[in-house]
Amino acid sequence: MLSGVIRPTHGKIYFMNKDITGLSPHKIVKMGVTRGFQLLCICSNLTTLDNVRIAILSHMGRIGRVFSPIDRDREAYEKALETLKTFGLDKKRNLLARDLPHGDKKLLDVAMAFALEPKLILLDEPTSGVSTSEKGKIMGTIEKVIREKGITALIVEHDMDVVFSYSDRILVMHEGRLIADGKPEEIKSDKKIESILLGVG
Numbered sequence: 677m678l679s680g681v682i683r684p685t686h687g688k689i690y691f692m693n694k695d696i697t698g699l700s701p702h703k704i705v706k707m708g709v710t711r712g713f714q715l716l717c718i719c720s721n722l723t724t725l726d727n728v729r730i731a732i733l734s735h736m737g738r739i740g741r742v743f744s745p746i747d748r749d750r751e752a753y754e755k756a757l758e759t760l761k762t763f764g765l766d767k768k769r770n771l772l773a774r775d776l777p778h779g780d781k782k783l784l785d786v787a788m789a790f791a792l793e794p795k796l797i798l799l800d801e802p803t804s805g806v807s808t809s810e811k812g813k814i815m816g817t818i819e820k821v822i823r824e825k826g827i828t829a830l831i832v833e834h835d836m837d838v839v840f841s842y843s844d845r846i847l848v849m850h851e852g853r854l855i856a857d858g859k860p861e862e863i864k865s866d867k868k869i870e871s872i873l874l875g876v877g
Contacts, residue, residue: 691796705735708795712786714804720774724765724784727773729756731791756791762821763787779810786818790827797822799831803838811835815842840864 689697696704718727732752760766763783768776773784782802789797802818803811819842822829833839839846839860846863848856856869863869 705792705794708793709798710789710792710794710796711798712782712789712800712802714800716781716785718773718781718784718788720772722773723770724773724776724780725753725756725760725769727784728759728787728791729753731788732756732759735792759787759791762790763817777810779806779814782806782814783817790821790825794827796828796830799829801833801835802831803833803835811838818842 683698687697688695691704691707691709694707696707696709699707719730722730729749729752732755733749736752757766757769760769763786765780765783765787768780773781776784782805786797786799786802789799799818803814806814815838818829821827831843840863843860846856846858846860847854848863848869850872855872856863856866858866
């Protein structure tokens, strides 16, 4: 799927007490880890529905069946439609992805990751490139979904308003090192972090 994946040079990565270091993206997804991308990874020339439907068919192992057109797979259709409803995109299911507003494209990207039934979802700046007024809608939708479904989310984000508004736990990185780990109120009151990240003092 991704030919340019960089292999780790040292250290170990564990998920659910299993060493996943160096595993292929396909195997990691099967274990329950998915991701949404900062740079959108959607099929612009497919409908909103088909973007999600293909993710579901892939997860179900039904991609590549020559004599089984995706339009005939009722189960995948129903699951895709339910996923779009979850993210408030069901009324736009027949629109081409390229014709969606940018905020909806970001939600579609997350919906495709969600459709793979993750235990952990990794999101890289889910509000990048959207207007301030759209950020609340996007993050509110994502937060509602992951809390209702009991999914753990790890979000990389530089927008401090988003970070403090939607996080249960914050890890602060600076120059490649972890410098803080705590609840939003603890991080916010740390003068060292304030100085480094917020440019105060």
